[in-house]
Amino acid sequence: xxxxxxDLGLGLSLGFPQNHHSLHLNLSPSLIPxxxxxxxxxxxxxxxxxxxxxxxxxxxxxxxxRSFLRGIDVNSLPSTVDFEEEAGVSSPNxxxxxxxxxxxxxxxxxxxxxxxxxxxxxxISDEEDGDTARKKLRLSKDQSAILEESFKEHNTxxxxxxxxxxxxxxxxxxxxxxxxxNRRARTKLKQTxxxxxxxxxxxxxxxxxxxxxxxxxxxxxxLKLSPQFYMHMTPPTTLTMCPSCERVGNASSTxxxxxxxxNVPINPWAPAVTISHGPFDALHHRS
DNA sequence: CGCCGAAACTAGTTTACCTCA
DNA sequence: CGTGAGGTAAACTAGTTTCGG
Numbered sequence: 001x002x003x004x005x006x007d008l009g010l011g012l013s014l015g016f017p018q019n020h021h022s023l024h025l026n027l028s029p030s031l032i033p034x035x036x037x038x039x040x041x042x043x044x045x046x047x048x049x050x051x052x053x054x055x056x057x058x059x060x061x062x063x064x065x066r067s068f069l070r071g072i073d074v075n076s077l078p079s080t081v082d083f084e085e086e087a088g089v090s091s092p093n094x095x096x097x098x099x100x101x102x103x104x105x106x107x108x109x110x111x112x113x114x115x116x117x118x119x120x121x122x123x124i125s126d127e128e129d130g131d132t133a134r135k136k137l138r139l140s141k142d143q144s145a146i147l148e149e150s151f152k153e154h155n156t157x158x159x160x161x162x163x164x165x166x167x168x169x170x171x172x173x174x175x176x177x178x179x180x181x182n183r184r185a186r187t188k189l190k191q192t193x194x195x196x197x198x199x200x201x202x203x204x205x206x207x208x209x210x211x212x213x214x215x216x217x218x219x220x221x222x223l224k225l226s227p228q229f230y231m232h233m234t235p236p237t238t239l240t241m242c243p244s245c246e247r248v249g250n251a252s253s254t255x256x257x258x259x260x261x262x263n264v265p266i267n268p269w270a271p272a273v274t275i276s277h278g279p280f281d282a283l284h285h286r287s
Numbered sequence: 288c289g290c291c292g293a294a295a296c297t298a299g300t301t302t303a304c305c306t307c308a
Numbered sequence: 309c310g311t312g313a314g315g316t317a318a319a320c321t322a323g324t325t326t327c328g329g
C-alpha cells in the first residue's frame with residue numbers, strides 16, 4: 001500500500017521558525033540504553049554479513065540471475081521462522097560488526113543463523129507465498145500508522161522497543177529498524193528543506209533592506225552636496241533630529257541624554273545611523 | 288590513556304512498486 | 309491496453325561515532 005507524504009506525519013514538528021528546533025527534542029540517543037541485547041545484535045549484523053559473500057558472486061552474475069538467487073534464498077526456508085530466532089537465541093558473541101575484516105572469523109559458526117535471517121527477509125506476512133522473485137514489502141496503512149505513532153514518541157528505538165514493535169506489527173525487528181532509519185532520514189530531509197526556505201526568506205529580506213539602505217545613502221549624499229537646502233529639509237527617511245542637541249539619530253532610538261550638554265558638531269551623516277544586525281532583524285523591521 | 292570490538296547511527300545508493308501521461 | 313518516466317519507500321552498503329572492556 002502506498003503511503004503518501006501527507007500520511008507520514010512529516011509536519012509533526014516541522015512548522016516554522018518557532019518550531020525550528022523542536023525536532024531535536026526527542027533526539028536523545030544517549031538516553032537509550034546501549035544494548036547488549038542479543039536480539040538486536042543478531043539481526044543488525046546479519047544482512048551485511050550475508051551480503052559479503054554473495055556480493056562477490058553477484059558482481060559477476062546478470063541481474064536476472066542475482067534476482068533469481070535471492071528469490072531462492074528468501075523462499076527456500078519455511079516462512080514460519082520468525083523473529084523469535086533473533087529475539088532470544090543468539091549470544092552476545094554471535095554479533096558481527098560491519099567493520100570489515102572481522103566477518104570471516106565467524107562465518108563458519110554463523111551460517112545457519114544467516115540462513116534464518118535470510119528466510120525472514122520477506123517479513124512475516126507472506127501474501128506472495130510461492131513467488132520466487134524477491135519482492136519488496138509494502139507496509140500496510142495500519143503498520144505505517146503504528147510506526148508513525150511510535151516515531152512521534154521517540155525517533156529512535158532501543159532493542160526491546162524494537163522487538164515489541166516488530167511483534168506488534170508482524171515484522172522483523174530489522175524491518176522496524178530500517179523503517180526508523182529511513183524515517184529519520186526523511187525527517188532530516190524535510191527539516192533541511194524548511195531550513196533552506198527560511199534562509200531564502202532571510203536572504204530576500206536582507207537584500208531588500210540593503211536596497212533601501214543604499215537608496216538612503218544616495219539621498220543623504222545628494223543632500224550633502226546641496227548644503228543650501230540642508231537646514232530647510234527634513235532628514236531623510238528614518239533619520240530624525242534631536243531638537244536639543246541637534247544630533248541625528250534613528251527614529252526609533254532615543255538620544256543619550258548624557259550627551260545633550262556636550263558641544264557636538266552638527267554632523268548628521270556620521271555615526272548616528274545604526275544598522276541592526278542579524279538576519280532576523282530584517283524579518284521584523286519596517287513593517 | 289590508547290586500543291579494540293560491538294553496536295548504533297548517518298549518508299548515499301539500489302531496488303521494487305506505484306502512478307500517470 | 310501497454311509502456312516508459314518519475315517518484316517513493318524498503319532495503320542495502322560503507323563509513324563514522326559511541327561506549328564498554
